[in-house]
Amino acid sequence: MTHTLLRIAMAIGVMTTLLTAPPARAILADNLKLSKQETTSLMRVQQHLNASKTVRARFLQISSNGEYAEGEIFLQRPGRLRLVYDAPNPLMVVADGKHISFIDRKIETATTLFLSMTPADLVLRESIGFFGKDIIVTSVSQSPGVIRVGLLNAEEPDAGSIELVFSDQPVELRKWTVIDSQGIKTSVSLLGPSFDVPLNPELFKWAPSPDKPRVFGDD
Numbered sequence: 001m002t003h004t005l006l007r008i009a010m011a012i013g014v015m016t017t018l019l020t021a022p023p024a025r026a027i028l029a030d031n032l033k034l035s036k037q038e039t040t041s042l043m044r045v046q047q048h049l050n051a052s053k054t055v056r057a058r059f060l061q062i063s064s065n066g067e068y069a070e071g072e073i074f075l076q077r078p079g080r081l082r083l084v085y086d087a088p089n090p091l092m093v094v095a096d097g098k099h100i101s102f103i104d105r106k107i108e109t110a111t112t113l114f115l116s117m118t119p120a121d122l123v124l125r126e127s128i129g130f131f132g133k134d135i136i137v138t139s140v141s142q143s144p145g146v147i148r149v150g151l152l153n154a155e156e157p158d159a160g161s162i163e164l165v166f167s168d169q170p171v172e173l174r175k176w177t178v179i180d181s182q183g184i185k186t187s188v189s190l191l192g193p194s195f196d197v198p199l200n201p202e203l204f205k206w207a208p209s210p211d212k213p214r215v216f217g218d219d
Contacts, residue, residue: 042137
């Protein structure tokens with residue numbers, strides 16, 4: 001359960017502030033040479049993500065291991081996330097800025113981790129960008145109407161990869177695909193996303209019943 005939700009949490013939280021670090025600080029894959037147009041596309045994508053403090057959308061998830069699910073996602077930077085699967089799937093994930101809880105709504109129990117211990121922290125933090133030191137850019141490609149950006153976590157490059165897919169004119173996040181360390185490929189498509197909209201703070205709060213306390217786990 002935890003790995004499935006972390007794959008999505010890692011991919012979703014990319015709405016972060018524009019960094020002004022010079023291109024010389026960018027971490028690019030050794031075999032990646034960006035053209036001027038590709039560098040411009042990468043900057044445009046980053047600017048779109050960083051311009052939105054919040055996102056709300058339906059999502060469609062398909063995995064190479066046969067998993068299929070739909071649900072709703074709410075994200076507010078920094079550190080807040082709510083991901084709810086449609087019934088009959090009982091899973092939900094809530095990040096409150098400090099902790100991230102993986103919840104089974106059917107039995108009202110959860111495993112909770114410090115957000116800083118998870119991949120979600122990388123993409124839910126206040127400041128992150130493609131031209132910093134946290135992310136390795138592995139690919140940038142552009143075709144008519146579409147921009148694709150491949151990424152790795154610089155600190156844990158073997159943990160898995162992510163490809164973000166954007167529409168062009170205007171640039172908007174539409175889809176992402178995560179390949180985890182086990183080789184499972186999970187694609188998540190946003191359906192009717194709304195960016196930079198007000199969200200109820202209560203969305204990012206969750207507490208178990210008094211007789212069913214949280215279980216604090218290790219990463």
